[in-house]
Amino acid sequence: MSLLAYIVRRLLLMVLVLIGVSLLVFTMMMLLPPGQRVAIYVTNDRVSPAMMDALIAKYGLNDPAPLQYFRWLRNLLHGEFGYSITASSPVLKGFARFLPVTLELVLYAAPLIILTGIFLGTLGAVRKDTAMDHVTRVLAIVGFSLPTFWLGLLLMMIFYGFLGIFPPGALSTDVRNIVFSDPTWHPYTHLVTIDAILNWRWQVFWDAFYRMILPTLNLVVINSALIMRLMRSSMLEALGQDYMMTARAKGADRKTLFRRHARRNAMLPVITISGITFAELMGSMVITETIFDRKGIGWWMAQAALQLDVAAIMFDVLFLGTIYVVVNLVVDLIYAYVDPRVRLS
Numbered sequence: 001m002s003l004l005a006y007i008v009r010r011l012l013l014m015v016l017v018l019i020g021v022s023l024l025v026f027t028m029m030m031l032l033p034p035g036q037r038v039a040i041y042v043t044n045d046r047v048s049p050a051m052m053d054a055l056i057a058k059y060g061l062n063d064p065a066p067l068q069y070f071r072w073l074r075n076l077l078h079g080e081f082g083y084s085i086t087a088s089s090p091v092l093k094g095f096a097r098f099l100p101v102t103l104e105l106v107l108y109a110a111p112l113i114i115l116t117g118i119f120l121g122t123l124g125a126v127r128k129d130t131a132m133d134h135v136t137r138v139l140a141i142v143g144f145s146l147p148t149f150w151l152g153l154l155l156m157m158i159f160y161g162f163l164g165i166f167p168p169g170a171l172s173t174d175v176r177n178i179v180f181s182d183p184t185w186h187p188y189t190h191l192v193t194i195d196a197i198l199n200w201r202w203q204v205f206w207d208a209f210y211r212m213i214l215p216t217l218n219l220v221v222i223n224s225a226l227i228m229r230l231m232r233s234s235m236l237e238a239l240g241q242d243y244m245m246t247a248r249a250k251g252a253d254r255k256t257l258f259r260r261h262a263r264r265n266a267m268l269p270v271i272t273i274s275g276i277t278f279a280e281l282m283g284s285m286v287i288t289e290t291i292f293d294r295k296g297i298g299w300w301m302a303q304a305a306l307q308l309d310v311a312a313i314m315f316d317v318l319f320l321g322t323i324y325v326v327v328n329l330v331v332d333l334i335y336a337y338v339d340p341r342v343r344l345s
Contacts, residue, residue: 006336014329021321022076026069029314034061040082040311076318082311086303091315094300100190101170101296102289106281107191108212109219113281114274116220117227118267124228125235125266136228143225148284152218152291159214166214168293175207215292219281227273234266241265268335275331276324283320 029037034056041055056062060071075081079092087094124136159166171179171192178185178201179192188198193212196205285298293299297316304312 007333010329010332014325017325018322021318021325022073023069025314025318025321026072028317029072029310030065030068032310036308036310037061039085039308040314042085043083081315084304084309084312084315086300086307086309086312091311094312095297095315095319096190098295098297098300100192101294102282102285102298103296104191104193104208105212105215105219105285105288105294105296106278109216109223110274110278110281112216112220113224113277114227114270117224118231118270120224121228121231122235122266124232125239128236136232140225140228140232143221143223143228146222148218148222148287149291151221152215152288155214155218156291167211168291170208170211170294170296171204172207172211175204178204215288215294218288218292223277223281227270227277230273231266231270234269238266271334272331275327275334279320279324279327282323 035052038052038055038059038061041059060068063071081091083089084091084094087097089097120136120139124133127133155166156168160168179187179195184199185201186195186199188195192208193205196202196208282297285296286302287298288294289296289298290302297319300312301316303309304316
């Protein structure tokens with residue numbers, strides 16, 4: 001099968017999976033009674049019982065489930081996701097406001113997580129059963145064992161509580177005034193550090209970057225452990241293959257053996273895990289953003305869960321499902337490009 005045919009097949013499969021995700025989200029929503037589902041369409045807290053009944057009748061929340069599903073799906077395709085109480089705006093506007101905070105942190109943390117895991121995993125495999133190997137294994141175990149909230153609170157206590165550095169929050173008050181009130185500020189991407197560079201405002205850049213150090217460190221320690229262990233085991237497996245012995249017999253030097261032969265083949269399973277790690281970061285920011293007071297998607301979802309903001313919760317579930325589907329598609333395409341055996345199977 002050619003690469004183009006494989007891509008077309010995967011795209012068609014993605015559409016079917018997304019329909020399945022929408023059915024799952026709709027089923028979850030249907031578990032709520034009409035009186036709670038109607039909250040999606042309510043824009044204020046003062047609604048009389050008569051108005052609630054009128055809204056239920058208007059939006060057909062007592063109609064048969066298939067009819068409600070197709071009506072709901074039509075609304076989604078038109079970008080109508082309801083009103084979020086916690087965002088005090090339509091869901092899409094709230095999402096557009098909170099997403100850049102989360103996305104910016106993920107874009108800094110994800111490469112560090114992947115590179116740290118690959119580097120330490122490779123180091124442990126190359127120096128198997130040495131002190132360095134034992135250190136990397138201990139780090140992996142610690143990363144697996146530490147709860148995210150515990151490590152976050154520990155980092156806050158040490159660096160901000162005792163040392164008085166790396167304060168919580170995404171921006172300081174002065175910089176927030178620049179970003180949200182200064183007419184000369186142009187939000188090209190809505191990612192503060194990137195916009196600061198484009199606006200040539202280094203004070204804004206360093207303030208935003210400085211406040212991302214602790215949450216990024218928290219994410220790297222917790223999430224690089226799996227990549228580290230997988231990279232180590234994959235490298236050890238690759239080093240024991242017949243082609244490695246053949247390369248040694250032909251006189252290949254140590255650097256060529258590790259970099260060109262062993263690590264290239266050991267990277268294949270790491271590609272999959274790296275993609276999943278990116279998707280997990282987008283969906284697991286609740287604790288990190290709450291601890292470090294960063295008002296992103298995770299913080300928003302925590303508030304939505306506490307206040308039973310049905311519209312925001314359902315949108316988040318649908319968004320995360322879509323993220324996983326798209327990331328898996330991208331990973332499969334990269335995998336098929338790197339290893340032609342995948343698309344031929």
